[in-house]
Amino acid sequence: MSPVVELKEEQPIAFGIQDLNAWYGSFQALKNISMSIPEKRITAIIGPSGCGKSTLIRCLNRINDLIPDFRLEGQIYFKGKEINDPSVDPIEVRLRIGMVFQKPNPFPKSIYDNIAYGPRLIGVKNGSRLDGIVEESLKKAAIWNEVKDSLRKSALALSGGQQQRLCIARTLAVDPEVLLLDEPCSALDPIATGKIEELIYRLKEEYTVAIVTHNMQQAARVSNYTGFLLMGELVEFGPTEKIFTNPADSRTEEYITGRFG
Amino acid sequence: MKLEGMHLQRMLRGQKRSERVFKIVAGGALLFALVALAILIIDVFLDGFRRLDWQFLTSFPSRKPERAGVLSALVGTVYMMGLTALLAFPIGVGAAIYLEEYARKKNWFSRLIEVNIANLAGVPSILYGLLGLELFVRMMGLGRSVLAGALTMALLVLPIVIIASREAIRVVSPAIKEGSFALGASRWQTIWYQVLPIAFPGILTGSILAFSRVIGEAAPMITIGALAFIAFLPDSPLSPFTVLPIQIFNWVSRPQKGFFTCAAAGILILLAVLLMMNAAAVFLRQRYQKRLYL
Known part of the structure; x- marks a missing residue:
């Protein structure tokens, strides 16, 4: 049974996911997932640990291709094109669909080189153009004022929250259409979390955002749509307001009222 | 309680x-x-x-102990070392990259290779000497040359270089690699820009320590027939040569007391070369780590 996908408003669809099943070796992590992720909105995926929410989001930019035992069935359409089609280059997918990970993972390079890494890979060599991209990306990620005087210093010297905003800036530097955020605040303190949430909220003006979180308040605060996953199944998906005030499934209600998870 | x-x-x-x-x-x-x-x-x-004096360092071997020196053995050792490093380093690091980054699906074939590399690292060095004698000296017709010696030594250290490099590569955090892939990097770009810079100090240290083992090896050099009495310097990779351990071995086996002293002095020079190589390993590691912003 796949839940009915109803969107509150007429909004173009970025991702259409159909009958998605995924395995790590013989363990099935996702079961018959069907859902739509609307463009330029924030979609949150919630659920208890091990429910498959990270697996789901990691399918969307084909980063799970790198895991040797991983196997996938079903379709993921991005702007009408099946991203797992043999004719699609995973590198193009990852350029258009950026990802920020749970633990901040800055490269052991300078702040500048962290941001310039992606643009350089696609052949941007011009120094002043790189300077422009670095400044613009850091500004978009709301960290420019904190680092503008230390661009040549190590990215590892930044605090955890700054590192995570740097990673967001690094992702924005290759000008993606989508931002996938895999529990971006789980390693951060409440103040750093607040800054990132504020940032995410502003980013939906320009980007489609999908965020995985085990923090339900966070999902309620920032997202427009919410999907609730349980043991690899999508229990419920719909406008965040409805999921949190009037869930259709009793399991969703139990989870959001804190009875398990 | x-x-x-x-x-x-x-x-x-x-x-x-x-x-x-x-x-x-x-x-x-x-x-x-x-x-x-x-x-x-x-x-x-x-x-x-x-x-230990200037005369000892700049003289060729001689029948008279007071006129003998280590020049040809020292130059032969350095020459062979350099060639060995040139051959074994790229091949060893390449093999390590392949095993760690490309052959990631564990099947019977990759396991077989792994077990074999570990076993090869434990094979007595004289067997490598016999292999070198048959393969390089005779079949490939390289004669008792520096190149034949270097190829033999390259085979000898290859397993150690591969194992050291693999360990250095494995330390690179998967999170860094994922970050690179997520920005649209190909596997090769990720290896070149992320994995190798981080792993390089470890690869370098492991490899230099492996190469410094080479300069102390006498057995394989005896089997491939590096001569002890060489009164000229090798002028091409195909010239005959000798190395320090063989020169020392030769002196020790002479009855005259003077040659015994020569052998002791030769050992001191061998130790000095070893120490310099280890110092170079430490120096290079420090330098590359500083460049990394760790």
């Missing part, structure tokens, strides 16, 4: 005692190794240091 005062005291005393015993045993083991090494070095030093 609450421990009573007396009982607790007794237990803590027992722990303190075993702590002390272990410290003494471990310290004793270290002391034993250091003392043995010190005796060896001091003994060789007393025997050989008077013979």
